[in-house]
Amino acid sequence: MSALESLVEDRPREVLVARGLTKSFPGVLALDNVDFDVRSGEVTALLGENGAGKSTLIKLMAGFYAADRGEISVDGKPMHADPAAAHRIGVATIHQDAHLVPAMSVAENIMLGRWPTRYGLVSVNRQRQRALDALARVAPHLNASTPAGRLSPADQQLVEIARAISEDSKVLVMDEPTTSLSPPEIDRLFGVVNDLKAKGLGIVFVSHWLEEVFRIADRVTVLRDGRLVGTRPISELDHDKVIRMMVGRDVRETIAEARPIGDVVLSVRNLNRDNVLSDISFDVRAGEIVGMSGLVGAGRSELAACIFGIDPYDSGAVEIAGRQIAPNDPKAAIEAGIGLVPEDRRRQALVSLLSVRTNITLSLLERVKSWGFLSITREEEIAAREMKALAVKAPSSRTRVSTLSGGNQQKVVLARWLARHPKLLILDEPTKGIDVGAKSEISELVLRLARSGMGILLISSELPEILSLSDRVLVMRSGRIAASLPRSEATSETIMSYATTG
Amino acid sequence: MALENSSMSDRIANQATGFSALRGKISFIDLMQSVGLLAVILLGCAIMSVMSPVFATVRNIENVLQSATIIAVVAIGQTFVILIAGIDLSVASVLVLASVLSVGLVNFYGWSPELAIVAALAAGMGVGLVNGLAVTKLRIPALIATLATMTIARGLAYIFSGGTNIAPVPKLFVELQAGRIFGVPAVIMLTIVLAVIAQVVLSRTQFGRSVYATGGNPLAARLAGINTERVIIATFVISGLMAAIAGLLITARFEAGAATAAQGLELAVIAAVVIGGVSLFGGEGNMGGMLLGVILLGLVQNAVNLLNVPPNWDSVVSGLVIAAAAALDVYRRKYLEAGMRKKVIATKASKPTKPS
Numbered sequence: 080m081s082a083l084e085s086l087v088e089d090r091p092r093e094v095l096v097a098r099g100l101t102k103s104f105p106g107v108l109a110l111d112n113v114d115f116d117v118r119s120g121e122v123t124a125l126l127g128e129n130g131a132g133k134s135t136l137i138k139l140m141a142g143f144y145a146a147d148r149g150e151i152s153v154d155g156k157p158m159h160a161d162p163a164a165a166h167r168i169g170v171a172t173i174h175q176d177a178h179l180v181p182a183m184s185v186a187e188n189i190m191l192g193r194w195p196t197r198y199g200l201v202s203v204n205r206q207r208q209r210a211l212d213a214l215a216r217v218a219p220h221l222n223a224s225t226p227a228g229r230l231s232p233a234d235q236q237l238v239e240i241a242r243a244i245s246e247d248s249k250v251l252v253m254d255e256p257t258t259s260l261s262p263p264e265i266d267r268l269f270g271v272v273n274d275l276k277a278k279g280l281g282i283v284f285v286s287h288w289l290e291e292v293f294r295i296a297d298r299v300t301v302l303r304d305g306r307l308v309g310t311r312p313i314s315e316l317d318h319d320k321v322i323r324m325m326v327g328r329d330v331r332e333t334i335a336e337a338r339p340i341g342d343v344v345l346s347v348r349n350l351n352r353d354n355v356l357s358d359i360s361f362d363v364r365a366g367e368i369v370g371m372s373g374l375v376g377a378g379r380s381e382l383a384a385c386i387f388g389i390d391p392y393d394s395g396a397v398e399i400a401g402r403q404i405a406p407n408d409p410k411a412a413i414e415a416g417i418g419l420v421p422e423d424r425r426r427q428a429l430v431s432l433l434s435v436r437t438n439i440t441l442s443l444l445e446r447v448k449s450w451g452f453l454s455i456t457r458e459e460e461i462a463a464r465e466m467k468a469l470a471v472k473a474p475s476s477r478t479r480v481s482t483l484s485g486g487n488q489q490k491v492v493l494a495r496w497l498a499r500h501p502k503l504l505i506l507d508e509p510t511k512g513i514d515v516g517a518k519s520e521i522s523e524l525v526l527r528l529a530r531s532g533m534g535i536l537l538i539s540s541e542l543p544e545i546l547s548l549s550d551r552v553l554v555m556r557s558g559r560i561a562a563s564l565p566r567s568e569a570t571s572e573t574i575m576s577y578a579t580t581g
Numbered sequence: 582m583a584l585e586n587s588s589m590s591d592r593i594a595n596q597a598t599g600f601s602a603l604r605g606k607i608s609f610i611d612l613m614q615s616v617g618l619l620a621v622i623l624l625g626c627a628i629m630s631v632m633s634p635v636f637a638t639v640r641n642i643e644n645v646l647q648s649a650t651i652i653a654v655v656a657i658g659q660t661f662v663i664l665i666a667g668i669d670l671s672v673a674s675v676l677v678l679a680s681v682l683s684v685g686l687v688n689f690y691g692w693s694p695e696l697a698i699v700a701a702l703a704a705g706m707g708v709g710l711v712n713g714l715a716v717t718k719l720r721i722p723a724l725i726a727t728l729a730t731m732t733i734a735r736g737l738a739y740i741f742s743g744g745t746n747i748a749p750v751p752k753l754f755v756e757l758q759a760g761r762i763f764g765v766p767a768v769i770m771l772t773i774v775l776a777v778i779a780q781v782v783l784s785r786t787q788f789g790r791s792v793y794a795t796g797g798n799p800l801a802a803r804l805a806g807i808n809t810e811r812v813i814i815a816t817f818v819i820s821g822l823m824a825a826i827a828g829l830l831i832t833a834r835f836e837a838g839a840a841t842a843a844q845g846l847e848l849a850v851i852a853a854v855v856i857g858g859v860s861l862f863g864g865e866g867n868m869g870g871m872l873l874g875v876i877l878l879g880l881v882q883n884a885v886n887l888l889n890v891p892p893n894w895d896s897v898v899s900g901l902v903i904a905a906a907a908a909l910d911v912y913r914r915k916y917l918e919a920g921m922r923k924k925v926i927a928t929k930a931s932k933p934t935k936p937s
Binding site for chain 1: 781785786787790791793794797798800801802803804805806807808864865
């Protein structure tokens with residue numbers, strides 16, 4: 080035993096081993112036969128475009144999901160799909176936003192669910208002592224009795240790390256830990272990470288910011304479309320090589336054809352929203368497809384929400400065909416001629432308990448009224464026409480929309496807007512979570528709509544989609560438009576470069 | 582936007598069979614709550630007819646239905662509120678307030694009975710408006726907002742009435758209670774008419790559709806251009822109005838402005854609505870199911886009386902019925918989800934093979 084130990088001592092040892100992980104969700108294969116290792120005393124960066132499968136892999140490691148196939152073992156012991164079991168076996172996950180109980184003290188949060196007891200009562204002293212031990216290692220500046228809700232996001236994160244340490248975790252998974260941190264806070268976090276690494280923890284680090292990856296990681300694992308691209312030591316890689324691994328295949332040629340471009344339909348002028356958007360200005364013309372690229376959290380959906388009146392903005396203006404529309408009023412936006420296919424259709428667009436027909440007519444009820452009553456015949460006509468036009472696959476218009484596949488649900492959302500003939504259609508991740516066949520149908524539809532003179536704002540994290548459809552690509556980064564690229568200059572590399580650096 | 586398309590239709594066929602099989606299952610489960618409820622009611626009636634000679638008499642059945650009318654009318658309004666995922670605890674207090682106003686304004690202040698009735702209904706709508714504004718503009722949870730108005734309205738009713746029942750009632754109420762239409766007691770007819778109107782509003786008007794959408798997914802409803810705040814306020818106003826109408830019915834039934842009546846009635850009403858398959862999560866349910874829920878609760882009460890069960894046991898039995906209905910609702914949801922998952926797996930299996 081000791082001989083074996085000394086043999087492996089000098090080189091990093093695999094502490095977490097995942098083999099053949101496969102996980103699918105309605106309409107998508109999120110992970111396809113992925114192998115992944117975490118070594119003790121190393122930082123493994125997990126990279127990939129949005130939707131490459133990183134989050135799914137993290138949730139499998141955290142025990143939130145059970146894999147369809149494949150298994151994860153920690154120190155040779157198989158892990159069960161249960162968050163508590165993941166903690167017991169030594170995998171602690173720090174999620175993007177802190178999971179703390181705001182009203183409880185730092186000490187209570189560190190010991191959350193494992194409060195030391197004496198005679199059945201929580202022993203405040205022992206709790207405090209154990210919490211202080213953990214805090215001393217990562218955040219000595221924090222007071223153990225402060226309510227966690229009063230801490231800054233950075234400090235909350237440190238409390239979560241302290242919790243992981245107090246659990247004697249072997250693997251620490253950090254999902255985009257730097258998103259809400261300032262540069263000095265990032266420096267401090269990296270200090271802590273290096274310290275933990277030196278003490279033998281295996282660390283998984285997920286970030287979109289390649290500079291950070293090159294600062295902190297020892298190895299890089301890249302996922303693409305749910306599959307493993309490869310794992311390499313950081314010393315063998317540079318910025319361009321990593322981007323190429325992430326983007327992968329040569330993106331197929333643009334299929335967008337020359338279309339007559341008309342007058343300006345959407346004009347956004349100096350739009351500002353505190354901490355979210357700064358000084359956004361751009362136009363979309365009739366018949367034009369404007370692609371909007373950028374990382375998750377760059378402010379693309381937030382921009383769509385401001386244009387459509389879901390969220391208020393501090394200053395600036397949104398005009399449709401030259402007329403300014405009232406802020407923070409979706410009804411005004413709809414009446415002005417905007418349609419929005421939101422990112423999360425189940426949460427933001429569909430009423431899952433209602434039928435396909437009622438979901439389609441939800442935004443045009445005033446048009447199916449006669450004498451104050453809804454005309455079911457008229458409704459049925461509209462629904463049937465739109466379902467046919469978009470080839471919605473459903474047994475009937477009375478079927479509950481929740482029973483449809485992702486692609487067909489998306490078509491229902493599209494049908495709702497197309498029935499209104501909007502001047503501008505905003506598509507936010509229109510092909511997210513839908514299968515390949517439906518994806519190409521939606522791409523064709525977007526082109527056809529543009530040809531008919533509709534202005535299209537296409538927000539997408541899928542570079543091939545952006546590149547093949549857009550006449551122009553706007554790249555957002557940290558709430559700004561970092562670049563506006565004509566089709567000739569838009570390549571995966573330039574877009575990724577503007578999105579991740581600067 | 583007539584978008585012709587031929588390339589998409591080829592994949593329809595291979596999924597159609599799976600869909601229709603699933604659809605059969607879902608509508609079955611959907612129906613289960615109403616049909617199941619009806620079956621339970623009929624079975625209960627059959628058993629009761631054997632066990633008690635009094636049960637299957639016109640007099641008894643009429644009595645059951647007549648006492649159910651008050652709960653039913655309040656439950657119509659409550660259904661609107663629960664459909665938008667709210668709750669209205671103030672209904673019993675509003676009922677009492679309307680009852681004492683309808684008699685008190687006549688007896689104490691010499692108002693005409695008709696005007697007093699209008700004032701009572703307006704008071705009910707006023708409390709509903711306050712509830713709606715508190716929930717939407719102040720963002721107070723419905724449970725808390727209506728708990729507050731429940732206490733306030735009951736207090737106002739006591740202050741106005743001096744804490745006792747007010748009698749005699751105007752002749753109008755006596756006539757209402759005694760009246761019959763086609764041989765059926767007028768209050769029962771009135772309740773049925775109100776329920777039918779409510780159901781038509783729910784299923785056939787823009788407002789009704791907006792209620793389902795707001796309850797089913799408030800964000801999606803708002804993003805589809807529905808003014809969800811106005812919808813929510815309207816449901817509370819309807820609930821206040823229906824509670825006030827029930828207040829008039831109780832005035833007729835007790836022949837008094839009933840200051841001390843209807844203690845805890847709000848809970849019986851919520852129970853009946855939930856038993857009737859109206860989801861507390863909002864967006865699901867209808868007046869037909871709700872009425873069945875009201876009748877079932879009324880029958881339980883009646884059975885307990887007729888079978889000489891010790892009086893306090895009726896609460897225990899009612900509680901068990903509520904628990905059973907709630908469990909059925911949860912089970913139904915799970916079954917729906919399981920059905921969806923099965924469909925996804927079936928779709929996966931029919932997909933072209935993936936490299937493994």
